[in-house]
Amino acid sequence: SQTCLCRANAFVAEVYKEKEEFGPAIAHLQVALATLTDPGKDMAPALAAWIRSEADRVRELHAKAVKRNETVYFDRVPASVPPPDGFGKIKAAAASVGPLSKLAGKENPFAAVIPPHAADSAKTFRSTMAAQLEKRQREALVHRARVTETLGQ
Incomplete structure (x- = not known):
């Protein structure tokens, strides 16, 4: 679930970057980086590799956003940002199989x-x-x- 939250924040950051609002984008990427956890040894290798690739992708997005903000936009990075919409809502129902x-x-x-x-x-x-x-x-x-x-x- 932490990886899903990380991906959600990265997606919101991409939306802000498209609007050229780099302050909130960087803040969401920082939240995404903070939610990442290292996959444990008991995790399936394919899943662990996917989680590591997501972490690398978010780190790369964060580095690019910070570099661009420090050279072009100079937006203020907010201390906190609201969570992405949709979390905490029921999206599935149990069915007997x-x-x-x-x-x-x-x-x-x-x-x-x-x-x-x-x-x-x-x-x-x-x-x-x-x-x-x-x-x-x-x-x-x-x-x-x-x-x-x-x-x-």
């Missing part, structure tokens, strides 16, 4: 966290695919009966 929610014999607490729109889409997709499968199965049985009848003559 039955026996699929087990992972290596233990309950997986995140298996049932699915965004509501994705759960509805998945339910519709599953029912459509099940109907198509039943239809294809009936067609295959009819075809098999025809082939058996033709070969038997």
Whole structure:
């Protein structure tokens, strides 16, 4: 979640940079750098590499913004900035998935966290695919009966 908060602040900083408001952009990048944590040794290597690449990207953005502000814009960097909009809002609902929610014999607490729109889409997709499968199965049985009848003559 810290990486998501870091990315959100970096995105807000990019918006400020596009408006050529480098003071708030630098402040958001400083908050982004402060929220970064070093990935632990128990983290998957691919995820740890991604987190490190995000950290490198934010450090590079911060260095470029500071350099540009010190040479061109000379904006005042605020001491604090508001958090990015949208944090703290509910963005997902729990959905029961039955026996699929087990992972290596233990309950997986995140298996049932699915965004509501994705759960509805998945339910519709599953029912459509099940109907198509039943239809294809009936067609295959009819075809098999025809082939058996033709070969038997």
